Amino acid sequence: MRPKIYLFGDSITEESFGDGGWGASLANHFSRSVDVVLRGYSGYNTRWAVKVLDKVFPAVEGCDGGEPLAVTVFFGANDACLPDRGSAFQHVPLDEYKHNLISIVSFLKKRWPRIQILLITPPPIDEDGRLRYPYTDNPSGQPERTNEAASAYAKTCVAVARECEIPVVDLWTKMQQFPDWEKACLRDGLHLTPNGNRIVFEEVVTKLRDEGLSLEILPVDLPLLTDIDPNDPLEAFQK
Numbered sequence: 735m736r737p738k739i740y741l742f743g744d745s746i747t748e749e750s751f752g753d754g755g756w757g758a759s760l761a762n763h764f765s766r767s768v769d770v771v772l773r774g775y776s777g778y779n780t781r782w783a784v785k786v787l788d789k790v791f792p793a794v795e796g797c798d799g800g801e802p803l804a805v806t807v808f809f810g811a812n813d814a815c816l817p818d819r820g821s822a823f824q825h826v827p828l829d830e831y832k833h834n835l836i837s838i839v840s841f842l843k844k845r846w847p848r849i850q851i852l853l854i855t856p857p858p859i860d861e862d863g864r865l866r867y868p869y870t871d872n873p874s875g876q877p878e879r880t881n882e883a884a885s886a887y888a889k890t891c892v893a894v895a896r897e898c899e900i901p902v903v904d905l906w907t908k909m910q911q912f913p914d915w916e917k918a919c920l921r922d923g924l925h926l927t928p929n930g931n932r933i934v935f936e937e938v939v940t941k942l943r944d945e946g947l948s949l950e951i952l953p954v955d956l957p958l959l960t961d962i963d964p965n966d967p968l969e970a971f972q973k
Contacts, residue, residue, distance in 0.1 A: 735800050736955050738769045739947075742783070742790065742838075743808030746857070746925060748774025756926070756934035763939060767952040768803060779812040779826045780834030787841050801846045803947055806938060807838055810856035810887040811879070811924060820870050820878040828886055835894045850945050852938065853895045853902040855888035857930070858909055860916035863923025879924065901945060903937040 741747050741757050750757030751772050761770040773790050775783070783790075813826035813834075826834065835853070842851055864877035872878070888906030895902035909919050909930065916923075919930035926934065942948065957970040 736767075736769050737800065737952075738771050738802040739764070739942075740771045740773055740791070740802050740805040741808070742773045742805055743854070744774065744778045744812055745776035746774075746811060747772070747806075747808050748776045749925065750774065750931070750934075754928040754931055756931040756938065759931065759935040760938060763935075764949070764952070766954045766956075766958070767949060768947075771802075777812060777824065778809070779824050780809045780831055780838065781813075781826050783809055784834050784837050784841075787838065791842070791845055793845065802849055804850040804852060804942060804945075805842055806852045806854055807835070807842075808854040809835070809838075810891055811884070814856055814859075814883045814887040815878050816880065816883060819874060819876055820868065820872050822878075828890055831887060832890050832894055835891060836898065839894070839898045839900065850942070850947065851898075851900045852941050852945075853891055853900060854934070854938070855891040855902065855904050855906045856884050857905050857920065857924070857926070858915065859884045860920045860923040863916065863920055865923075867922035877923070901941045903934070903941055905934060905937065908937060909933055 739760070741750060747757065749755060751761070752758065757770060757772055764770060810831065812824040813831045815821040815825045817825040839851055842849055859877070859879045859881040861877040861880055864879055865875070884906060888904065892902050892904055909915050912918060912929070912933070919927055919933065921927045962970045
């Protein structure tokens with residue numbers, strides 16, 4: 735069986751297999767070495783994610799064929815919704831968010847002791863974008879998410895990674911290093927533009943490479959065309 739990398743997260747993960755999405759780019763990058771499997775759930779927070787772990791990652795037959803190589807865990811954008819504004823039902827207090835992330839990591843490590851877990855922090859928030867593109871009626875005229883709140887959840891995610899001794903992509907910090915990130919990287923103040931998707935893809939590839947998961951190391955699935963002798967094509971399939 736070809737090894738797998740699972741992408742577990744909210745809508746930013748769910749839509750990552752769209753045109754130019756970071757998940758689609760990852761699948762293309764590893765196209766001859768790894769199957770990239772999407773497990774994204776729009777609107778989910780870590781509280782809900784903990785409730786569905788057994789269904790998302792069933793123990794039967796090692797979750798569709800053997801122990802996966804890695805799992806990205808990308809939650810926090812919905813947990814960080816403010817408790818007194820629109821989308822309050824998605825809010826998860828910061829302490830619980832930390833506990834839930836640790837629970838997810840512990841579950842995955844118990845399920846597959848050798849798996850590589852990569853946390854991804856929530857992205858920064860463009861509050862102007864959230865006001866321009868509200869998901870529900872917004873009579874208060876205030877954004878349901880703020881960059882200040884996202885910062886707290888991102889820092890907590892980084893702290894959990896440090897505590898659990900696993901790698902993390904600090905997307906909140908990284909994305910804000912780019913000029914005009916508010917509109918260049920976020921299409922509605924939260925979800926990613928092609929530029930934003932490219933940042934996530936490049937950061938994930940770099941972190942996986944640092945952990946020994948790279949094209950230079952992973953075996954190729956079946957002979958490459960360049961390995962097939964035109965004078966004796968079937969010889970490549972006898973090795």
